[in-house]
Structures are given as C-alpha cells and as structure tokens.
Amino acid sequence: MSTNSKNFPFTAITGQDEMKLALILNVIDPKIGGVMIMGDRGTGKSTTIRSLVDLLPEIKRIKNDPFNTNPEKFLDLNLTTENIKTPMVELPLGATEDRVCGTINIKQIFSSGDHFYEPGILARANRGLLYVDEINLLDDHLVDILLDSAASGWNTVEREGVSIKHPAQFILIGSANPEEGELRPQLLDRFGLFVEIKTINEPKLRMKIVEERIDFEKNTEKWYESYSLDQISMKEKILNAQNLLNQVIIDPAYQLKISEICSQLKVEGMRGDIVSTRAAKALAAFENRKEVTVEDIKKIITFSLKHRLKKDPTDSLSSTNLNKKILELAETIFSSL
Structure with missing residues (x-):
C-alpha cells in the first residue's frame, strides 16, 4: 500500500x-x-x-x-x-x-x-x-x-x-x-x-516509541508500508461500525444504571447520560456487536463523565483517584443487576 x-x-x-x-x-x-x-x-x-x-x-x-x-x-x-x-x-x-x-x-x-x-x-x-x-x-x-x-x-x-x-x-x-x-x-x-x-514512564516502551519515530522519519514510505495492513483493517473496522451503529441496542436496565451513576455523581443536565449511552453503543459497533454490554459501559464511563463532575475545592482527589471513584461506583451499581 x-x-x-x-x-x-x-x-x-x-x-x-x-x-x-x-x-x-x-x-x-x-x-x-x-x-x-x-x-x-x-x-x-x-x-x-x-x-x-x-x-x-x-x-x-x-x-x-x-x-x-x-x-x-x-x-x-x-x-x-x-x-x-x-x-x-x-x-x-x-x-x-x-x-x-x-x-x-x-x-x-x-x-x-x-x-x-x-x-x-x-x-x-x-x-x-x-x-x-x-x-x-x-x-x-x-x-x-x-x-x-x-x-x-x-x-x-x-x-x-x-x-x-x-x-x-x-x-x-x-x-x-x-x-x-x-x-x-x-x-x-x-x-x-x-x-x-500522561507521559509514558516505562523505559522499554519509551525506547520503542523513540526507535519507531526515528525509523519512520528515516524512511517514511517504507515504514508506512509495514503498517498498511493494520491501517486497512482499522479503516474497514470503523466503516463497518458506522454502518452497524443504528442497529445497536442497549438494555433499558443498563440505561437506567447509567442514569443512576450520573445521579449519584451529581452530574448536572442530561449530557452525561446521553454521551455515555452513545459512546457505549459506538463501542459495541466498533467491536462488531449489536448489543451493549456492561463492560462497554465501564470502558467509556470515565471519559464520558469525569469532566462533568463539580469540583469541590476541599476535595484532594487526583485524576487517577477520580477515575477509580467513578469505576467503583459503576461496579457497585451494576452489581445489583
């Protein structure tokens, strides 16, 4: 290619x-x-x-x-x-x-x-x-x-x-x-x-990234060829997901749980509920499925909701701990199904 x-x-x-x-x-x-x-x-x-x-x-x-x-x-x-x-x-x-x-x-x-x-x-x-x-x-x-x-x-x-x-x-x-x-x-x-x-800190992974970047700049065309099949496969996977998206469904019980999570996190408005649902459906389509799973929701819930939470000046939670808080709440709420 x-x-x-x-x-x-x-x-x-x-x-x-x-x-x-x-x-x-x-x-x-x-x-x-x-x-x-x-x-x-x-x-x-x-x-x-x-x-x-x-x-x-x-x-x-x-x-x-x-x-x-x-x-x-x-x-x-x-x-x-x-x-x-x-x-x-x-x-x-x-x-x-x-x-x-x-x-x-x-x-x-x-x-x-x-x-x-x-x-x-x-x-x-x-x-x-x-x-x-x-x-x-x-x-x-x-x-x-x-x-x-x-x-x-x-x-x-x-x-x-x-x-x-x-x-x-x-x-x-x-x-x-x-x-x-x-x-x-x-x-x-x-x-x-x-x-x-975040900046990647694992030494071997950093070394791999540096080597690949140098190789890419040395011979862009040849190096790109080595990833041509991966690129074609990803392109086809995205196109298939776009065509499949309208057929993806979400269990009403899962939809309710998403809203429970948003409610307990005191997310204002309905954007959090809507985006979480859309992102979960898009993920299911990307993985060539027509039905959303609990795992889909857990995978997208942090970057659907974290920026919508009210920040308490007295709260010292780091970004990592905030992710953990959202995921733990999701685990608790979905465990009742």
Missing part, C-alpha cells in the same frame, strides 16, 4: 489507547460531541489526532465547493462532483472571528452582488474534523462559536443586516496542556468525551 500521507500511522501509535478509542468513537458516532484531550507536551496528542484522518473514507462533494456540500441533496440537478479526503482542518491559535466564521463584504454586495461572502474555517471543516490545539488559550468567545456550531451543525454570519447561514457539521477535537490553564467548566461540559494522557 503506497501512500502520500506524511502522518504517523494511527495503528502504530503506542501507549495512548484511551485517546485513540475516544477519537474512534467520535468518528463512528459524531453525535457524541467531540473530544477534549488534556496532556503534557510531547505525549503524542497532535500526532494521534492528525493520523486519524488517514483512516476516514473519502467524501463526495460538489466540485470545488468551499462548503464541501453533499451532492446527494441535489439529485435533480446535473452537478459535477469530486471525491476528496475527509477534511481535517486545524485552527491557528491566533485566528480571528472573521477567519473562523467567514466574512461578508458589504461593498461587494452593492457593487455587483456576487461573491460577497468569503467562507472561513468552519466552511472548510464541514463534513470533517476541526482540530484546535491549545484550545484553553483560545479566546472564550471563539470557543463558544466553535461549540455552538459543532452542536447545531450550522454557522451563521451577520453584518449590517445581511445574514449568511451554511452547514458546519464537524467533529470538534481540542487538545491542551494542563500547565497552561484549564477550560471553563461550562465549556468543558459541552465536549462529548474527555481524556487525560
């Missing part, structure tokens, strides 16, 4: 299984609501996120359309189409609102009426992925815009009485270094999943 990709192969990434799973689940079911990845520098956040795009299928769009419009919505028209890679758009840290949302040229409207709207990053990300590194350093107003567009699937730009609205359906992926500050809890809650990753 020859490839022009410059990305490190997703299947070759070692030691960050939770992050990889959270990304895959969002690809299987974009309605999960994106993922926020918190971790130290050099833990492979950006490498893993960028490599994900190589596992995604091509999409068909109207040729040269800046909004990546699906031509199937206009079957009655004879449109020229093209296949493109699923878009992966990265948001620069210093981006302005105009660059994100697009701009309306009022003068152009009055002079000719043509091409008065310049699409922005949200247009390019439509039907794809939008990645924001160091999202905790982004202006809160822009984060609000991204989250609102990701949730609604639309971007609206207004200027001097002129309004433009276009589809903006994308999976929002944020990453950040905790040393540079945290996201506001109100914003954090709106991400579907939350994953914390």
Whole structure:
C-alpha cells in the first residue's frame, strides 16, 4: 500500500489507547460531541489526532465547493462532483472571528452582488474534523462559536443586516496542556468525551516509541508500508461500525444504571447520560456487536463523565483517584443487576 500521507500511522501509535478509542468513537458516532484531550507536551496528542484522518473514507462533494456540500441533496440537478479526503482542518491559535466564521463584504454586495461572502474555517471543516490545539488559550468567545456550531451543525454570519447561514457539521477535537490553564467548566461540559494522557514512564516502551519515530522519519514510505495492513483493517473496522451503529441496542436496565451513576455523581443536565449511552453503543459497533454490554459501559464511563463532575475545592482527589471513584461506583451499581 503506497501512500502520500506524511502522518504517523494511527495503528502504530503506542501507549495512548484511551485517546485513540475516544477519537474512534467520535468518528463512528459524531453525535457524541467531540473530544477534549488534556496532556503534557510531547505525549503524542497532535500526532494521534492528525493520523486519524488517514483512516476516514473519502467524501463526495460538489466540485470545488468551499462548503464541501453533499451532492446527494441535489439529485435533480446535473452537478459535477469530486471525491476528496475527509477534511481535517486545524485552527491557528491566533485566528480571528472573521477567519473562523467567514466574512461578508458589504461593498461587494452593492457593487455587483456576487461573491460577497468569503467562507472561513468552519466552511472548510464541514463534513470533517476541526482540530484546535491549545484550545484553553483560545479566546472564550471563539470557543463558544466553535461549540455552538459543532452542536447545531450550522454557522451563521451577520453584518449590517445581511445574514449568511451554511452547514458546519464537524467533529470538534481540542487538545491542551494542563500547565497552561484549564477550560471553563461550562465549556468543558459541552465536549462529548474527555481524556487525560500522561507521559509514558516505562523505559522499554519509551525506547520503542523513540526507535519507531526515528525509523519512520528515516524512511517514511517504507515504514508506512509495514503498517498498511493494520491501517486497512482499522479503516474497514470503523466503516463497518458506522454502518452497524443504528442497529445497536442497549438494555433499558443498563440505561437506567447509567442514569443512576450520573445521579449519584451529581452530574448536572442530561449530557452525561446521553454521551455515555452513545459512546457505549459506538463501542459495541466498533467491536462488531449489536448489543451493549456492561463492560462497554465501564470502558467509556470515565471519559464520558469525569469532566462533568463539580469540583469541590476541599476535595484532594487526583485524576487517577477520580477515575477509580467513578469505576467503583459503576461496579457497585451494576452489581445489583
């Protein structure tokens, strides 16, 4: 399998299984609501996120359309189409609102009426992925815009009485270094999943990661070939899961237990219940099953709920202990079945 990709192969990434799973689940079911990845520098956040795009299928769009419009919505028209890679758009840290949302040229409207709207990053990300590194350093107003567009699937730009609205359906992926500050809890809650990753400290595993990275940079094409079968297998597994997802069911008793967990953890709102259910279904589909198991729920429950818990200033629980607390509660509640 020859490839022009410059990305490190997703299947070759070692030691960050939770992050990889959270990304895959969002690809299987974009309605999960994106993922926020918190971790130290050099833990492979950006490498893993960028490599994900190589596992995604091509999409068909109207040729040269800046909004990546699906031509199937206009079957009655004879449109020229093209296949493109699923878009992966990265948001620069210093981006302005105009660059994100697009701009309306009022003068152009009055002079000719043509091409008065310049699409922005949200247009390019439509039907794809939008990645924001160091999202905790982004202006809160822009984060609000991204989250609102990701949730609604639309971007609206207004200027001097002129309004433009276009589809903006994308999976929002944020990453950040905790040393540079945290996201506001109100914003954090709106991400579907939350994953914390740590620097790998096991010496042999660190050595393996270093050796593989050096080999990859020495001969990218040849090295990528060695993972081609793994990449193809993973791509097919994700596509199969996407097709299977609507057939996956969850026992109402399990659904009730998820809500009991959320209730006992005092999770505000219903996002925790909904995301946990969606993530568990996506995991079952990924493993080629049509029914959610208790193990599926236990596997996704921490990164579905941890970022939604109220932080008590007097609580000294570490991240690891917080995971343990959620899992122990899940074990207790599901043991009554």
